[in-house]
Amino acid sequence: MSEAEVTPTPTLHLSSGPHIASGRTTAQIMWMVNLALLPALLWAWAVFGWVVLAITLSSILGCVVAEYAVCRIAKNVSTLPDGSAVCSGLLLAYTLPPGIPIWMPFIGGMLALIFTKGIFGGLGYNIFNVALVGRAMMMATFPVEMTTRWLTPAFGNVDAVSAATVLAQIKLGGQEALAKILAAVPDGGQLWFDFFLGMRAGSIGEVSVVMILLGAAFLLWKGIIKLYIPLSILVGVALMAPFSPAPEIYMLGGGIWLGAFFMATDYVTSPTMPRGQIIFGLGIGLLTGIIRNWGGYPEGICYAIMLMNILTPALNDWFRPKRLTADGAPS
Amino acid sequence: MSLLSWSKSALPTFSRGGIHPDEHKELTENLPIEDFIPTSVSLPVSQSLGPSAEPLVVKAAKVKRGDVIATVPGGGVSLHAPVSGIIKNVQTGPHASLVYDTVITIQAKPGEDDPQFPEQAGWQALPVAQMLERIRDAGVVGLGGAAFPTYRKLTLPKDAKVDTLVINGSECEPYLTCDYRLMLEESEKVVLGSWLISKIIGVKNCVIGVEDNKQPAAEKMRQTIAELGLDKMDPPVKMTVVVTQTRYPQGSEKQLVQSLTGRLVPKGGLPMHVGIVVQNVATAIACLEAIRNGKPVLERVLTVSGLGIKTPKNLRVPIGTSVEDLLAYCGGYSGEVVKILLGGPMMGRTIADLGVSVTKGSSGLLFLTAAETSITRYQPCISCGECIDACPMGLEPNRVSQYMEAGRPLETEQFGIRECFECGCCSWSCPSHRPLVQFMQVAKAAYRRHERKAK
Ligand code: SF4
Ligand code: SF4
Numbered sequence: 001m002s003e004a005e006v007t008p009t010p011t012l013h014l015s016s017g018p019h020i021a022s023g024r025t026t027a028q029i030m031w032m033v034n035l036a037l038l039p040a041l042l043w044a045w046a047v048f049g050w051v052v053l054a055i056t057l058s059s060i061l062g063c064v065v066a067e068y069a070v071c072r073i074a075k076n077v078s079t080l081p082d083g084s085a086v087c088s089g090l091l092l093a094y095t096l097p098p099g100i101p102i103w104m105p106f107i108g109g110m111l112a113l114i115f116t117k118g119i120f121g122g123l124g125y126n127i128f129n130v131a132l133v134g135r136a137m138m139m140a141t142f143p144v145e146m147t148t149r150w151l152t153p154a155f156g157n158v159d160a161v162s163a164a165t166v167l168a169q170i171k172l173g174g175q176e177a178l179a180k181i182l183a184a185v186p187d188g189g190q191l192w193f194d195f196f197l198g199m200r201a202g203s204i205g206e207v208s209v210v211m212i213l214l215g216a217a218f219l220l221w222k223g224i225i226k227l228y229i230p231l232s233i234l235v236g237v238a239l240m241a242p243f244s245p246a247p248e249i250y251m252l253g254g255g256i257w258l259g260a261f262f263m264a265t266d267y268v269t270s271p272t273m274p275r276g277q278i279i280f281g282l283g284i285g286l287l288t289g290i291i292r293n294w295g296g297y298p299e300g301i302c303y304a305i306m307l308m309n310i311l312t313p314a315l316n317d318w319f320r321p322k323r324l325t326a327d328g329a330p331s
Numbered sequence: 332m333s334l335l336s337w338s339k340s341a342l343p344t345f346s347r348g349g350i351h352p353d354e355h356k357e358l359t360e361n362l363p364i365e366d367f368i369p370t371s372v373s374l375p376v377s378q379s380l381g382p383s384a385e386p387l388v389v390k391a392a393k394v395k396r397g398d399v400i401a402t403v404p405g406g407g408v409s410l411h412a413p414v415s416g417i418i419k420n421v422q423t424g425p426h427a428s429l430v431y432d433t434v435i436t437i438q439a440k441p442g443e444d445d446p447q448f449p450e451q452a453g454w455q456a457l458p459v460a461q462m463l464e465r466i467r468d469a470g471v472v473g474l475g476g477a478a479f480p481t482y483r484k485l486t487l488p489k490d491a492k493v494d495t496l497v498i499n500g501s502e503c504e505p506y507l508t509c510d511y512r513l514m515l516e517e518s519e520k521v522v523l524g525s526w527l528i529s530k531i532i533g534v535k536n537c538v539i540g541v542e543d544n545k546q547p548a549a550e551k552m553r554q555t556i557a558e559l560g561l562d563k564m565d566p567p568v569k570m571t572v573v574v575t576q577t578r579y580p581q582g583s584e585k586q587l588v589q590s591l592t593g594r595l596v597p598k599g600g601l602p603m604h605v606g607i608v609v610q611n612v613a614t615a616i617a618c619l620e621a622i623r624n625g626k627p628v629l630e631r632v633l634t635v636s637g638l639g640i641k642t643p644k645n646l647r648v649p650i651g652t653s654v655e656d657l658l659a660y661c662g663g664y665s666g667e668v669v670k671i672l673l674g675g676p677m678m679g680r681t682i683a684d685l686g687v688s689v690t691k692g693s694s695g696l697l698f699l700t701a702a703e704t705s706i707t708r709y710q711p712c713i714s715c716g717e718c719i720d721a722c723p724m725g726l727e728p729n730r731v732s733q734y735m736e737a738g739r740p741l742e743t744e745q746f747g748i749r750e751c752f753e754c755g756c757c758s759w760s761c762p763s764h765r766p767l768v769q770f771m772q773v774a775k776a777a778y779r780r781h782e783r784k785a786k
Pocket of ligand 2: 712718732762763764767
């Protein structure tokens with residue numbers, strides 16, 4: 001008797017094709033983004049100390065608890081393992097000043113998750129970037145803590161800066177403030193280099209451009225993000241740089257790099273087609289410049305991204321893929 | 332499509348989308364085609380697209396190999412007894428895609444005097460009309476999987492201006508190696524068949540497309556073309572082999588036409604509208620045998636593969652061979668099989684019943700284990716755009732799926748559902764495992780229902 005006859009018929013699954021898949025999953029993507037965010041956190045820990053880890057943990061916890069609660073209440077399958085709540089928590093923490101009281105990010109994370117993602121229907125349905133809504137809500141709720149609790153970096157030349165970020169000082173004091181900052185740096189011309197490396201005051205995840213680029217390079221290599229959005233943001237910001245008193249600090253300071261590579265590239269809230277992505281990015285860049293130069297805030301990328309998030313559905317309608325037909329028009 | 336994925340290969344391919352799944356061809360590509368004849372065969376009367384055939388035989392009747400056992404009333408593709416024997420049953424039975432159909436079961440009793448279909452004299456010089464008749468009477472359909480009646484495809488409208496025959500040797504579905512083996516082992520038949528089809532449709536130019544991962548087949552085909560001297564035959568045909576990039580769905584008609592000739596088939600049109608007729612390599616062989624030997628389609632070559640079968644094989648089997656018999660012949664299950672498919676893993680169909688049998692369009696029989704197939708709960712769309720990048724037609728499956736979930740099926744036409752040929756590149760790419768092809772199918776069905784009601 002052959003073996004085939006004794007093997008029982010297996011339980012057969014029926015479905016339409018395809019019956020194979022690329023192997024990439026949403027959870028994988030989210031966890032790779034989380035991994036790519038770690039260099040910036042390590043750097044923050046090195047320059048600001050253990051407190052940044054506590055803040056980050058608090059923010060992640062806020063998001064995770066809220067996500068769990070939302071899934072329970074909506075009786076949905078728990079989406080915790082997909083890593084998106086952790087990602088929101090990480091990103092929110094990265095936009096916060098390192099001296100902020102530790103309980104605040106927890107509240108901010110919870111509110112952000114519930115109001116941006118939870119009530120809209122969970123993963124994939126939010127209109128705004130979760131972390132940025134969190135930051136905006138915290139700016140409104142804790143305005144003093146969000147704008148004054150800066151820490152002096154453990155090394156670097158810009159140690160005069162403890163009360164506010166360089167961008168805020170320039171915003172308030174103009175050329176005079178800039179001259180004072182430059183004077184405090186021994187070899188004045190090297191300020192941009194400190195900014196590039198990350199030896200400056202600022203929000204937890206934004207200070208080191210190098211570390212952000214390291215994570216971004218990993219995501220590019222893995223094919224998780226494409227350059228259309230970040231590059232056009234940088235171009236948009238650069239177009240507005242001449243209007244600033246200190247163009248190089250303007251380009252390297254604030255959250256532009258973190259925003260361009262990690263916030264604006266969020267799939268859910270950004271357009272899907274390259275041309276839409278380029279308009280989206282340019283819009284963010286230009287709005288950031290307008291807010292910084294003529295608006296009320298020293299920093300503008302957060303609001304610029306949120307404003308462009310609103311346009312995403314329209315950009316997806318305006319810029320459609322080219323059909324494989326002689327004229328290529330979507331019909 | 333992405334800034335980082337500039338194509339490294341200079342070989343021709345189609346202009347947009349496409350994917351490169353794990354090939355798994357190594358399981359069978361070096362195994363020569365083996366013959367297998369089961370003790371009984373079960374033939375569903377519906378073997379091709381179009382109206383179904385009706386049985387011409389009754390229980391207990393005796394049939395000879397090659398006898399017509401079912402036909403479409405009013406003319407159409409007939410079905411022949413693949414083996415001599417006795418009709419055991421004519422009754423309702425399982426069908427791979429229709430679920431149920433009328434099935435004719437024959438108990439095989441091979442005899443000394445079974446027809447062998449030797450070469451007939453003067454076949455090269457037959458008038459075209461007679462060649463077409465032979466193709467029709469032999470029950471030839473597209474053997475690449477589409478199963479469209481070949482005589483209908485080759486009977487061109489009077490105003491058609493066709494200048495090139497494309498022979499599809501792409502075999503872009505993973506796992507499948509039957510066309511590859513045919514090109515290696517029966518290259519002469521492929522070339523002669525292609526020559527005959529060129530003659531029928533009146534073209535002097537024939538291009539055979541073979542993917543890069545089947546170089547030995549391309550080499551063999553080139554050799555054979557040179558040996559047979561196609562340019563000196565009457566009529567002479569310039570036959571070339573073009574190696575394309577290995578990229579799914581290279582074997583889809585519109586994609587292959589673009590890869591090989593650069594021509595774009597218009598929306599809703601056929602390759603014929605840009606001067607091209609496409610035929611698969613196995614179909615070319617069937618046409619040759621129909622004309623040269625008067626032999627109907629009685630058997631086909633298929634690949635039995637997957638990690639779930641003990642000994643994968645390339646087999647030539649009578650039409651009507653059951654999955655059960657093939658499973659036993661190939662050593663039974665290995666590991667935990669979760670899906671059995673007829674066809675390739677991208678476009679093939681799952682079966683629920685081992686009694687389902689091989690039809691003319693079955694190019695593969697796959698036994699897939701959990702490790703190689705994907706059975707997962709799907710998640711919301713995260714708008715990553717992977718499905719759009721992968722779609723060779725430039726459609727928006729993500730938005731179709733969102734509209735379907737929102738209960739708005741009749742607003743999906745704008746996203747291209749009518750141009751979707753269900754290749755599956757979108758679903759394959761989706762990190763949220765969304766059943767995008769299925770959403771497309773359901774959307775199309777909703778339109779069909781709607782249009783019927785409107786009438
Ligand atoms: S199945 Fe349809 S929508 Fe999906 S990739 Fe193929 S043609 Fe495009
Ligand atoms: S691949 Fe899936 S998740 Fe990504 S856009 Fe398409 S449907 Fe949405």
